[in-house]
Amino acid sequence: MSFGWEDRHLFIFEVGDMHFINSFDWEEDAYRYQDASIAKLSELISRILPSKSNFLYTYDLGDGWRHEILVEDVQRDDEILLMPICIGGARSGPPEDFGGPFLYQEFLESPKTPGESKFDEIIEWLPEGFDPEHFQISVINQKFGKYYWEEEEQEESSWLIEVDEFNPVSSFESNWTKNLTQKEKASAESLPFRRDLVTMLTYIKENRVKGTQATGNFPLKHIRAMTSKFVEPPELDQKIGDRVYKLRTEDEVPYLVFLHVFANVAQLILGGEGMEWEVSYPGDRFLERKPEEQVWYMVSNWFNRMNWYYWYPWMDYNDLIPYNEFRNSIVDILLSYPADRDMKIERLIEDLDKRSPNWIKFSENKDPSNHKKYFLINVVFDPMNYLGIVNLEREDFPVSPNYFAFNFKVTNFGKSILEYF
Numbered sequence: 001m002s003f004g005w006e007d008r009h010l011f012i013f014e015v016g017d018m019h020f021i022n023s024f025d026w027e028e029d030a031y032r033y034q035d036a037s038i039a040k041l042s043e044l045i046s047r048i049l050p051s052k053s054n055f056l057y058t059y060d061l062g063d064g065w066r067h068e069i070l071v072e073d074v075q076r077d078d079e080i081l082l083m084p085i086c087i088g089g090a091r092s093g094p095p096e097d098f099g100g101p102f103l104y105q106e107f108l109e110s111p112k113t114p115g116e117s118k119f120d121e122i123i124e125w126l127p128e129g130f131d132p133e134h135f136q137i138s139v140i141n142q143k144f145g146k147y148y149w150e151e152e153e154q155e156e157s158s159w160l161i162e163v164d165e166f167n168p169v170s171s172f173e174s175n176w177t178k179n180l181t182q183k184e185k186a187s188a189e190s191l192p193f194r195r196d197l198v199t200m201l202t203y204i205k206e207n208r209v210k211g212t213q214a215t216g217n218f219p220l221k222h223i224r225a226m227t228s229k230f231v232e233p234p235e236l237d238q239k240i241g242d243r244v245y246k247l248r249t250e251d252e253v254p255y256l257v258f259l260h261v262f263a264n265v266a267q268l269i270l271g272g273e274g275m276e277w278e279v280s281y282p283g284d285r286f287l288e289r290k291p292e293e294q295v296w297y298m299v300s301n302w303f304n305r306m307n308w309y310y311w312y313p314w315m316d317y318n319d320l321i322p323y324n325e326f327r328n329s330i331v332d333i334l335l336s337y338p339a340d341r342d343m344k345i346e347r348l349i350e351d352l353d354k355r356s357p358n359w360i361k362f363s364e365n366k367d368p369s370n371h372k373k374y375f376l377i378n379v380v381f382d383p384m385n386y387l388g389i390v391n392l393e394r395e396d397f398p399v400s401p402n403y404f405a406f407n408f409k410v411t412n413f414g415k416s417i418l419e420y421f
Contacts, residue, residue, distance in 0.1 A: 005096050008214070008249045009060035011036075015049065022213055036213070062246070063100035086141055092134045108132055157272030159216050160264050166282045171300070172293040176420050180292055187413045189291040192231040193259070193386040194298065197268070199229045200259060201279050201287055204269055209277045216273040217250035218260065227256060258311070258386070266301040296417075299387055303327065303421045308379040316371065319361040329355050330380055331421050334390070339412045342393075345373055345381070348408075381408060389414030 013020040013036065020036040049055060049071050057067040072087060094104045180188070188194065203209070203226045209218060218226070224247070227233050234255055236247040250256055263269045268286055271277035279287075286294055309323055320326070333351045337343055349372050352359050362371050377392075385392040385408075393407040410418075 005059065005093065008096065008251070009062070010248075011060075012056075012058045014056040014058075016055075060097075060100075060248075062248070063098070065094070065101060086137055089137065089140070090135050092130070092132050094132075095130065157216065157275065159211070159270075159272035160267065161270050161272055161275070163267045163270070163280055163282060166267060168282075168285050171282065172285070172289050172297050174296055174300075174420065176417055177290075177292050177296050180416075184413055184416060185292050187388060187411075188295040191291075191295060191388045193388070194291060194294055196230045196259060197263060197298070198287065198294070200226060200263060201268060201283050203229070204277050205279045205287075209271075211271050211273055211275050211277055213274045215249075215251075216271060216275070218256070218277070220247060220249075223247065223250055223253065223256065227253070258383070262298075262302075262306070265305050266298065267305075295388070299389070299417055299421075302383065302387060308383070311383065312375055312378045314374075316366060317360050317362050317375070319358070321356050321359045325356065326359060329359070331418055334410050335415060335418050337410050339415050340409050342407050342409060345376060345406060345408060348376060348380075349373065384414070387414075389418065 011021065012033070019033045021033045022036050051071060051073045054068050054070045057069055059065045059067070094101075098104050098107070203222070207222065207225075209222050211217060212219060224236060227236065234253050236253065238245045247253070250260065263283075264271070266282075267280055268283035269277055270280050286297060289297070307323055308327065309320065329352060333348060333355070336351075346369075349369070352372075360372060360375060362368050381390060381392050384390045388411060391409045391411060393409075
């Protein structure tokens with residue numbers, strides 16, 4: 001907490017002769033340790049550790065951040081909430097995913113002038129205004145206080161934990177599902193995103209999947225088991241040179257993140273931080289339905305429950321038109337295009353610009369053409385590609401293949417369903 005890290009990696013607390021971990025994030029050997037979710041560090045310290053003793057905290061086992069924490073004094077009071085207080089320190093906490101203490105020390109000793117340091121690329125993604133020498137004890141203790149008082153209250157999950165509205169008939173049946181051709185039914189059945197969603201729900205029904213304590217993400221062992229059954233299993237580990245970088249968090253698998261969030265917003269699964277993920281009543285009904293009825297449920301939730309803007313990962317724009325206006329413009333424009341014909345993303349940008357010249361605004365130093373393209377790929381094309389509404393053709397670009405897509409086609413299947421929105 002005092003470092004500003006986000007608990008995205010494996011950790012071990014060594015308090016006395018006990019070792020505490022988040023067991024749901026460990027793929028193996030978790031049985032050798034105690035589960036951190038059933039113990040409070042403050043209670044352990046006050047019961048087990050005398051003053052002037054220490055305990056160890058290791059974070060991100062691949063990078064090996066190992067901390068020796070000295071407990072200067074322990075005050076006990078049964079009637080009031082006592083929280084830890086930092087009494088001194090130096091320097092800012094290292095940024096997340098920096099590479100470990102030795103690399104960070106080398107960075108601290110290196111020149112900071114651009115072009116003179118081998119850390120130029122790292123410097124570019126450091127938080128704006130990052131100062132390794134900065135230390136402000138009041139801010140750290142303020143974080144301690146905020147965390148402990150929030151712990152006293154019931155913490156709300158950032159995920160959906162209950163179904164708020166669901167009609168078991170209209171959610172799955174529509175004029176579209178009743179008037180499909182056999183070819184369109186076959187397209188619905190073969191849609192990889194639908195099949196992967198069914199795989200996810202089935203896996204959660206058959207396994208105890210508890211969300212990670214910090215984020216509610218799926219634990220690593222379940223990510224590997226679940227995605228291995230996908231139509232096209234995503235690559236989870238990256239090999240760069242002779243080194244293999246193992247998967248550390250669900251956030252490193254964008255397709256799974258989208259599938260997970262989509263299933264939750266669509267009320268098919270419920271859960272959250274430190275809670276067991278469960279298939280909901282709508283999720284059970286979803287699994288019982290025909291493929292075309294499942295697709296209708298997916299697409300109608302994409303249009304009616306999801307905020308597409310959520311999927312743009314940067315905040316580099318100055319202004320956006322209201323979401324409903326944007327969504328309606330996209331539907332109208334895509335319906336105006338011929339089915340299954342190659343179209344340029346630049347064409348969609350031109351048509352959006354004509355309808356709403358200021359649909360998105362960037363700062364003057366941004367290239368609007370490229371940034372509009374990135375925005376549309378994230379909030380329109382990738383999701384609609386998953387849903388079978390468009391086919392997206394990507395250029396094999398060596399630096400960033402995920403964001404250099406140029407051609408798309410509105411499918412016949414997609415046009416048939418867009419007409420209902």
